[in-house]
Amino acid sequence: MSSENKKDEEMKTNKVLAGKTTRRNFMKNLSIAAAAGSAGLVTGGCAGSATSEEAGLKWEEYFKNNYRLMTQKEKDETVARLVRLAKLRDNRDIQMSNQGPHENVLFGYAFNISRCKGYMDCVEACVQENNLDRKSKTQYIRIFEMDPGQLDPTTGDGKFHHEVPVDGKFYMGVQCFHCENAPCIKACPTKATWREPDGIVVVDYDWCIGCRYCLAACPYWGRRFNWGDPQVPEAEVNVDQHYLGNRMRMKGVMEKCTFCVQRTRKGKLPACANACPTGSRVFGNLLDPNSEIRFVLANKKVFRFKEELGTDPKFWYFMD
Amino acid sequence: MKKIILSSSLFSLVLGLMLMPGQYAWAGSRAGSVSERILAADHQLDSMQVESAHQLPVKTVEAQMKYQGGTFKVLARKDEIGRYRCSVCHNDKPVRVKNGALFTHSDVVINHGQGENELACVDCHDKKDRDVLIDKQGRKIDYDHSYQLCGQCHFRQKRDWVGGAHGKRESYWAGERVVKNCTSCHNPHSPAFKTKMPETYSLPLDE
Numbered sequence: 001m002s003s004e005n006k007k008d009e010e011m012k013t014n015k016v017l018a019g020k021t022t023r024r025n026f027m028k029n030l031s032i033a034a035a036a037g038s039a040g041l042v043t044g045g046c047a048g049s050a051t052s053e054e055a056g057l058k059w060e061e062y063f064k065n066n067y068r069l070m071t072q073k074e075k076d077e078t079v080a081r082l083v084r085l086a087k088l089r090d091n092r093d094i095q096m097s098n099q100g101p102h103e104n105v106l107f108g109y110a111f112n113i114s115r116c117k118g119y120m121d122c123v124e125a126c127v128q129e130n131n132l133d134r135k136s137k138t139q140y141i142r143i144f145e146m147d148p149g150q151l152d153p154t155t156g157d158g159k160f161h162h163e164v165p166v167d168g169k170f171y172m173g174v175q176c177f178h179c180e181n182a183p184c185i186k187a188c189p190t191k192a193t194w195r196e197p198d199g200i201v202v203v204d205y206d207w208c209i210g211c212r213y214c215l216a217a218c219p220y221w222g223r224r225f226n227w228g229d230p231q232v233p234e235a236e237v238n239v240d241q242h243y244l245g246n247r248m249r250m251k252g253v254m255e256k257c258t259f260c261v262q263r264t265r266k267g268k269l270p271a272c273a274n275a276c277p278t279g280s281r282v283f284g285n286l287l288d289p290n291s292e293i294r295f296v297l298a299n300k301k302v303f304r305f306k307e308e309l310g311t312d313p314k315f316w317y318f319m320d
Numbered sequence: 321m322k323k324i325i326l327s328s329s330l331f332s333l334v335l336g337l338m339l340m341p342g343q344y345a346w347a348g349s350r351a352g353s354v355s356e357r358i359l360a361a362d363h364q365l366d367s368m369q370v371e372s373a374h375q376l377p378v379k380t381v382e383a384q385m386k387y388q389g390g391t392f393k394v395l396a397r398k399d400e401i402g403r404y405r406c407s408v409c410h411n412d413k414p415v416r417v418k419n420g421a422l423f424t425h426s427d428v429v430i431n432h433g434q435g436e437n438e439l440a441c442v443d444c445h446d447k448k449d450r451d452v453l454i455d456k457q458g459r460k461i462d463y464d465h466s467y468q469l470c471g472q473c474h475f476r477q478k479r480d481w482v483g484g485a486h487g488k489r490e491s492y493w494a495g496e497r498v499v500k501n502c503t504s505c506h507n508p509h510s511p512a513f514k515t516k517m518p519e520t521y522s523l524p525l526d527e
Contacts, residue, residue, distance in 0.1 A: 102365055102370060103363070103365065104361065104363045104364060104365040105365050106354070106357055106358070106361075108354075110485075112485070115486075117513055118518060119516065119518055119519055120518040120519045120520050120521070121519045123519065123520050123522070124519040124520045127520070137522075137523050139520075139522055142522055143518075143522070158522055158524075158525060159521065159522050159523065159524050159525075160518070160521075161517075161518065161521040162517070163515045163516060163517055164515060164516070164517075164518055165513075165515060180352070180353055180354050180357075181353070221525075264493065266370070267367070267370035267492050267493065267494035267495055268491060268492055268493070269489065269491060269492065269493050273488070274491060276488065277505065277513075278505070278513065279486060279487045279488040279500075279505065281488070282484065282485065282488075283493050284484075284493045285365060285367070285493065285494075286354065286357070286358050287357070287358060287361040287364070287365070288364060288365060288367070289364075289388070290387070290388045290389030290390075291389075291484070291493075292483070292484025292485070292489065292493075293484075294358075295388060295483035295484045295485055296483075296484065296485045299480075299483060299485065300480075300485050312353050312354050314354055318485070320476075320480070320485075320486070
């Protein structure tokens with residue numbers, strides 16, 4: 001995108017923001033007045049002021065914008081509010097980032113089906129990293145035990161629990177493929193899910209209304225729904241969080257693999273790729289011709305799952 | 321009646337105008353498929369600029385070969401070997417400790433190569449200078465660069481490892497390229513991965 005186009009885009013966004021400011025400011029002022037009012041009613045007391053602070057923060061959170069329409073200042077404010085709320089509500093000290101994408105980065109992933117042994121270290125690492133609900137045993141990754149000659153995971157066994165690898169079987173991992181032309185994004189009626197410039201498909205949990213259209217639209221079973229409030233033992237909570245990534249979700253919202261946005265934007269490998277003991281998982285920048293992922297695409301036999309659907313996933317399978 | 325038709329057509333016109341920029345934006349975002357975006361990439365990210373992609377708490381050495389992007393580093397091996405240097409015991413005098421081999425090396429189980437190709441110690445270790453490995457052409461190879469030795473037979477794996485399709489990087493996708501050594505994942509004496517129970521399990525899909 002040229003800089004002129006960008007400026008134009010910015011101006012448009014600003015106009016939209018300006019148009020909404022009156023109503024939003026009105027609501028905001030109302031909220032502050034309400035919070036102040038309630039604080040006045042409670043009249044002192046340490047506990048009282050804490051709860052009214054919580055109520056005020058929640059109120060402001062309720063009237064915040066869609067993440068994509070926020071200015072950097074608003075993003076910083078909401079992150080600060082969420083950090084404070086975690087402290088007030090759960091007495092939990094978290095760090096939350098709203099780090100944006102790097103320029104000239106497009107994330108891609110490759111999975112070696114001839115190396116994976118089905119150890120599932122990746123699944124466990126993902127659960128720990130992304131604060132996934134332990135009660136319903138939510139997992140972003142599913143490993144299928146497959147018969148030779150089959151390349152469709154629906155023919156495989158996704159719930160094996162025995163010594164692996166089994167002779168004559170191979171193992172195939174499925175997760176969100178971060179499609180360039182993602183059907184889930186088109187299905188969302190509130191624009192709560194979108195593709196970031198570095199290719200990661202993310203969800204604004206605060207704009208998701210839980211209709212689950214995206215879950216139905218995804219041909220890869222890449223999305224998960226929170227039927228209840230996610231439960232994570234306090235000692236296991238990952239406090240290194242990102243607004244679009246592993247921050248605590250709530251009841252009634254969708255979530256999904258984010259390529260560990262909180263890690264990958266800092267240059268780290270996603271938790272699954274980092275945990276894999278067999279080196280079956282290759283992650284990197286598709287726009288860098290020297291990257292490992294580009295080597296795989298150029299030199300190995302690769303295929304994409306359900307490529308004929310035109311979803312253009314950024315997740316390839318390859319063989320040695 | 322006419323008024324209603326007029327106003328309704330006006331309404332649809334306004335509605336259409338309102339929707340149009342959105343449609344254009346949609347078409348714009350769909351234009352670039354992954355391959356098109358890859359081909360159109362003209363600027364490269366200097367991945368050394370990515371914050372915090374520099375520090376690694378592990379010891380590394382510069383690899384003695386190059387990959388598509390130039391030089392890279394591998395995890396050092398010698399620090400991991402508990403009894404290195406070997407020449408402390410294996411010097412020009414013979415080792416005369418009773419049951420010495422049993423006490424020091426009985427954890428080594430050789431399961432490398434099959435049948436008549438099964439490897440003996442001296443296929444990789446230098447008989448005279450125990451501090452180094454030796455390849456089939458008699459070249460001495462440092463323990464930190466054991467990929468040179470493994471690559472004699474496993475040349476396909478070595479080619480993939482240099483490029484990035486075998487093995488893996490250490491912790492970071494960005495920054496200086498640091499990859500795991502062969503011996504970071506494989507036990508050189510028994511290199512095949514063992515069978516074991518998976519780390520966790522998944523619930524059935526229909527629950």
